[in-house]
Amino acid sequence: MDHFPGTWGRPRNDVYGAYDPSYLQSTGPKTHTSSPAVTGTSVVGVVFNGGVVIATDNLASLTPSFLLPLRTASYGSLARFTDTKRLRVFGDQAVVGFGGDVSDMQYIDRLLESIDIRENYSSHGNTLNAKNLHTYLAKVFYKRRSEFNPLWNHVLVAGFDSAGKPFLSSADLLGTTFSAPHLATGFGAHLAVPILRRLFPEERPVEEISQEEAVEALKQCMKVLFYRDARSTDKYSIAVITKDKIDLKEDEQLEKQSWAFAEKIKGYGRQTV
Amino acid sequence: MFRNNYDNDAVTFSPQGRIFQVEYAQEAVKQGSVVVGLVNKTHAVLVGLKRNAEELSSYQKKLIEIDSHMAIAIAGLASDARVLSNFMKQQSLGSKMTYGRPIPVERVVNQIADRAQTNTQHYGKRPYGVGLLVAGVDDAGPHLFEFQPSGMIQEMVACAIGARSQMARTYLERNLDQFADCSRDQLINHGLRALKETLSQDKELTVDNTSVGVVGLAPEGSKARIESFKLYEGQETLPLLEALERSESSGTMEEESMEVDS
Numbered sequence: 001m002d003h004f005p006g007t008w009g010r011p012r013n014d015v016y017g018a019y020d021p022s023y024l025q026s027t028g029p030k031t032h033t034s035s036p037a038v039t040g041t042s043v044v045g046v047v048f049n050g051g052v053v054i055a056t057d058n059l060a061s062l063t064p065s066f067l068l069p070l071r072t073a074s075y076g077s078l079a080r081f082t083d084t085k086r087l088r089v090f091g092d093q094a095v096v097g098f099g100g101d102v103s104d105m106q107y108i109d110r111l112l113e114s115i116d117i118r119e120n121y122s123s124h125g126n127t128l129n130a131k132n133l134h135t136y137l138a139k140v141f142y143k144r145r146s147e148f149n150p151l152w153n154h155v156l157v158a159g160f161d162s163a164g165k166p167f168l169s170s171a172d173l174l175g176t177t178f179s180a181p182h183l184a185t186g187f188g189a190h191l192a193v194p195i196l197r198r199l200f201p202e203e204r205p206v207e208e209i210s211q212e213e214a215v216e217a218l219k220q221c222m223k224v225l226f227y228r229d230a231r232s233t234d235k236y237s238i239a240v241i242t243k244d245k246i247d248l249k250e251d252e253q254l255e256k257q258s259w260a261f262a263e264k265i266k267g268y269g270r271q272t273v
Numbered sequence: 274m275f276r277n278n279y280d281n282d283a284v285t286f287s288p289q290g291r292i293f294q295v296e297y298a299q300e301a302v303k304q305g306s307v308v309v310g311l312v313n314k315t316h317a318v319l320v321g322l323k324r325n326a327e328e329l330s331s332y333q334k335k336l337i338e339i340d341s342h343m344a345i346a347i348a349g350l351a352s353d354a355r356v357l358s359n360f361m362k363q364q365s366l367g368s369k370m371t372y373g374r375p376i377p378v379e380r381v382v383n384q385i386a387d388r389a390q391t392n393t394q395h396y397g398k399r400p401y402g403v404g405l406l407v408a409g410v411d412d413a414g415p416h417l418f419e420f421q422p423s424g425m426i427q428e429m430v431a432c433a434i435g436a437r438s439q440m441a442r443t444y445l446e447r448n449l450d451q452f453a454d455c456s457r458d459q460l461i462n463h464g465l466r467a468l469k470e471t472l473s474q475d476k477e478l479t480v481d482n483t484s485v486g487v488v489g490l491a492p493e494g495s496k497a498r499i500e501s502f503k504l505y506e507g508q509e510t511l512p513l514l515e516a517l518e519r520s521e522s523s524g525t526m527e528e529e530s531m532e533v534d535s
């Protein structure tokens with residue numbers, strides 16, 4: 001029995017060497033709010049003629065708190081929750097896709113819930129559209145980052161603006177906003193955006209892009225993300241927002257996977273070049 | 274001597290179930306100069322009769338713009354109205370800031386109603402001595418609300434509050450069915466006519482004592498969704514008053530001017 005509670009729960013000194021107390025913060029400001037714990041990865045969205053389509057996978061990865069100080073590429077990728085739904089429908093014209101911290105997503109979900117209730121109490125015909133929602137979320141993020149207590153998310157808001165035009169815009173944990181006809185957060189910003197730029201180049205007007213084409217493009221993006229993003233899974237949610245309805249599917253499965261390309265990848269794992 | 278024991282504060286009911294301080298506040302509204310409001314399917318109009326305290330002074334403002342989509346007309350204590358209008362401006366700005374959306378008219382009217390009601394239920398407070406007509410447009414179209422010091426609010430098609438406003442209300446009730454489908458200019462005309470009804474024998478509407486405010490939906494096919502609030506004062510009211518005169522002499526709008534024969 002180790003009679004020194006101060007050493008409980010720590011790697012044994014006789015096995016691992018003396019414990020480095022610098023990992024245990026005893027002074028200074030609180031820092032546990034400034035890094036995420038359970039996180040979702042990419043959100044991808046595309047505007048098409050008459051609507052927007054948005055997708056996320058259903059995974060939430062865990063970064064165990066004791067690993068936070070040594071966060072490296074391989075730690076913190078525990079695929080902990082495999083049915084985390086990260087698309088949130090707001091009203092009947094908007095969807096928010098969440099990347100980043102899951103508990104912060106749940107907090108924002110409660111904020112949106114209370115706004116939705118307030119909006120529905122009164123005012124026949126006065127509803128918040130996706131653009132209003134995006135403005136609001138960006139302000140919330142900016143307020144929280146200014147308090148040094150950020151909500152660790154990067155969201156895409158999809159829907160329509162007040163003129164009835166399809167709307168897609170992002171807001172991140174700093175309150176930065178960005179808008180484009182196709183957008184992706186997290187790893188998707190590196191892996192999905194190039195695909196979307198190839199399929200929907202700038203000179204191609206949004207009016208030419210059909211719903212089927214946009215959905216197909218997102219499926220392709222989700223597949224590439226699953227191939228190459230260690231923190232993603234093959235189950236995903238996808239929402240198609242059009243004037244008359246939101247078609248949300250939360251239990252989609254990636255189809256026609258082919259890992260043949262993996263054979264040719266050299267330089268990793270047990271394989272020798 | 275008889276003395277009312279139940280009007281020392283705004284929180285005590287009289288045995289008859291009345292709150293005298295609130296009723297006195299409503300009396301302040303009745304003493305204020307008259308304002309009229311009315312709506313059709315596209316516009317909301319406010320007209321007001323301005324008073325000057327003395328010959329040498331300026332006229333008291335009757336219409337206050339809250340935001341580009343909303344304005345109020347006041348009857349009663351102007352200083353209380355300033356407090357309420359500043360609050361409404363803040364709320365409106367707050368909505369634009371956080372949601373990028375003009376605040377729905379009903380929302381902000383409910384907020385001032387809650388404030389006014391609080392004043393009737395807390396010891397040491399007094400009710401607002403002002404009544405308001407709130408006109409504005411939102412996603413649900415044009416609206417007109419009446420606000421009373423008691424905290425009561427009502428959505429109205431047409432309404433008049435202030436001194437001798439009963440005459441205006443009678444006019445509005447008589448012509449009610451014409452409002453909904455009439456044009457913007459006709460609606461202003463109806464408003465001015467109702468206002469004119471309230472004038473005493475020796476008074477008339479002039480460019481100095483008349484205020485007109487209009488807000489509405491923009492006509493089909495125009496770029497903007499709404500026609501921003503426009504306040505007509507001074508010389509700007511001249512064409513409106515002339516139109517009023519013309520319509521009265523030709524009797525185009527209704528039978529009223531035919532009575533010369535009888």
